[in-house]
Amino acid sequence: MTTASNSTAPWPAGGEPFDAQIHRLWTDSLAWTTQHGLQIIAAGIGAAIIVLLLVALKRFGLRLCRNHTNRNEWPFIIGQALGKTRLWFMVAVAAQLVATYADAPVYLGRTIAFFFTVASVLQVAVWARVLILGLIAHRAGGAANASSLGSAMGIIRLLVTIAVFAIAAIVILDNLGVNVTGLIAGLGIGGIAIGLAAQGIFQDLFAALSILFDKPFQRGEGISYDTTSGSVEAIGLKSTRIRSATGEEIVISNANLLNKELRNFTRLKRRRMIHRFGVIYQTAPDVLASIPAKVRAIVEAEPKTEFLRCGMVGLGASSLDFELQYDIRSTDYEEVFATNHRVLIAILTQFNAEGVDFAYPTQTTFTAAPDGRMVMPYPEPAGHDTSPAAT
Structure with missing residues (x-):
C-alpha cells in the first residue's frame, strides 16, 4: 500500500525531524491561542454545548434500557446504541468544532482532523454493530434467548463485529490517504476462495439465518419433515436436532431442512x-x-x-x-x-x-349339489335326522 498526497496526511511532509515537527506544532498552537482567543472561547462554548447534548443523549439511551427490559424491542435497542456513545468521540467532536471555527494552524488542524476521523468512524462502527445485532434479535422475536438460535447468536455477533470493524478500518485508511484498492481486492479474492472452500458450511449458515428471520419453526415446536415427525430440540448454525416420537434424536442439516415441505403442528389453531x-x-x-x-x-x-x-x-x-x-x-x-x-x-x-353393530370384513360361502341345488356348507351333525318324518 502507498500513501496518497501529503495534503491528507496528519502533518505536512518535509525533511525536518520528528522533534522539530513537534516543536513547530507546539509553537504554532501557542501563537494561535494568543491571536484567536475570542474565537477559541466562542467555539469552546459551542463545543461544550454539543458535548452536553451528547452526554444527555447517552443518559437518555441508558434510561430507555432501564425502562424497557425486553432486549428484543426497539426502545431497548435504540437506547443501547445511544448508551454506547463514547467520551473520546465527544472530545473529538468538540476539538474539531473549535479547530474549524477558530481557524487552527495547519499542524494542529490536521492533527485534530486525524483523531476526529478515527473517532467518528469507530463510533459509527459501534452504533452500527449494536443496531445490526438488535435488528437480528428483534426479527428473531426472542430467539437469541432460548426459543430458537440462542446457541448461534454468539458466532453471529462475532461475524458482525469482524465485518463492521473491518469496514471501519478500510474507511479510516481511505480517509487518511492510504490506497486501499489493493487491500479491498485482496479481501475480495480471499473471501471468494474461502466461500468456495466452505460452500456447504455457508449454505447451512445462511439456512440458519433464514430460520432466524423467517421463523418457520422454533425450539420446542412439533414439526413433520419428510418421513420424520418430532419436537425441535436445538437449532444450530449447521444442523437442527429433532427428538422423534419414538425417542431417538435426528440431526438434519439446515439447508436440507428448508429444501423440502415442512409442517408445523404447534401453530395449528384447530x-x-x-x-x-x-x-x-x-x-x-x-x-x-x-x-x-x-x-x-x-x-x-x-x-x-x-x-x-x-x-x-x-x-x-x-x-x-x-x-x-x-x-x-x-x-x-x-x-x-x-x-x-x-x-x-x-x-x-x-x-x-x-344395538347398532359395527361391521367388519365378512364372507359367506354357498355350496351347491351336483344338480345345482343349494346345500348346507357344512356336514350334518352325527345322529341328526333331517328327513320329513323326523320333523
Missing part, C-alpha cells in the same frame, strides 16, 4: 379429525338415517369441538360406510388426543347401547 366407520348391512334404514344426528350430539357435547359433517359415503363390500368430520379448537396436542379419544368412546358406547 385440528381436523376425520374418521370412517361402517355398520352392518342388516341395519334398518331408519336407524341409518338417525346416525348423523346421534354422532353430532356426541361431538358437540365436548367443549372445544366444532361439528362439520357426518353421513353415509359408500356401500362397502361388507359394510355401510359413514364418514365423520369435526374440528378441535386447541393447539395442545395432548388435549386434542384426549378429546378425540372421548368422542370415539362415546360413539362406541351409544351404538352398543342401541
